Amino acid sequence: MRLKRVIRLAGAGLIVMIAMAKASGQTCDGVPDHFFFSQNTGQSYSIVLDSAVVGCGLRPCDEVGVFDGSLCVGAAVYAGTWPLAVSAWANDTQTPSMDGYSCGDTMIFKVWLKATNLESVASVHLGTGETGDGTFCNGPYSKLWLEAPLSNCDDVTDMRPGIIPTGYSLSQNYPNPFNSGTEIRFALPRAGWVALVIYDVLGQEVSQLVLQELEPGVKSVPWDGRDSRGDPLPSGVYLCRLRAGTFTSVRKMILLK
Numbered sequence: 001m002r003l004k005r006v007i008r009l010a011g012a013g014l015i016v017m018i019a020m021a022k023a024s025g026q027t028c029d030g031v032p033d034h035f036f037f038s039q040n041t042g043q044s045y046s047i048v049l050d051s052a053v054v055g056c057g058l059r060p061c062d063e064v065g066v067f068d069g070s071l072c073v074g075a076a077v078y079a080g081t082w083p084l085a086v087s088a089w090a091n092d093t094q095t096p097s098m099d100g101y102s103c104g105d106t107m108i109f110k111v112w113l114k115a116t117n118l119e120s121v122a123s124v125h126l127g128t129g130e131t132g133d134g135t136f137c138n139g140p141y142s143k144l145w146l147e148a149p150l151s152n153c154d155d156v157t158d159m160r161p162g163i164i165p166t167g168y169s170l171s172q173n174y175p176n177p178f179n180s181g182t183e184i185r186f187a188l189p190r191a192g193w194v195a196l197v198i199y200d201v202l203g204q205e206v207s208q209l210v211l212q213e214l215e216p217g218v219k220s221v222p223w224d225g226r227d228s229r230g231d232p233l234p235s236g237v238y239l240c241r242l243r244a245g246t247f248t249s250v251r252k253m254i255l256l257k
């Protein structure tokens, strides 16, 4: 991608990112476990990520990798807050191997979800208000956000295996009001595409809990009160909407901090 405006970063170079994530009971030391890269040249391209729209949202210890073709040239661990800085490292021309990006190449981003060990290439979008250069080179940086076609909404549990409900239903979440987490149950009489989406009172979508094909059954999904970016939401009323086939139902949920 070619972007229109380039920003010079004073004293350009490395933005050091040391992450210690404690949210969601997960801890990680900020060193990527999944994406591996070398940083032996000292030349880096700095990228600031505003957010990533990924299923139920990135969670602490999930990772973002930056690639030149198939070569990983940088990565960062999401610590639970945005923005996230990633440095992409240039090839060391003194060594024969291609161990970093080549100036002028286009960046590719991948997102990795630790909980499900799923990885996907992400679409790259410009950050709001500021733009950068979508190609690798020393000096300028990019401000971007990512969108990955991953579902980390893998938490759907079949409550009564073997039992097929006679009709669709969405139960009241429990507990409600809730503080750190709640559970949402729904019944599906037949297999099909299911969307279970959380909205705020203004009707803005805040998180997609389920967006997938499901078998019939009585299902349960947890929600931790976070938005699609993985950020904790403020206290308030939220709406949970189930859509399955032609069935639609909405429940009101109260998040109390």
Ligand SMILES: [Ca+2]
Pocket: 091, 092, 093, 094, 095, 096, 097, 098, 099, 100
């Ligand atoms: Ca080299």
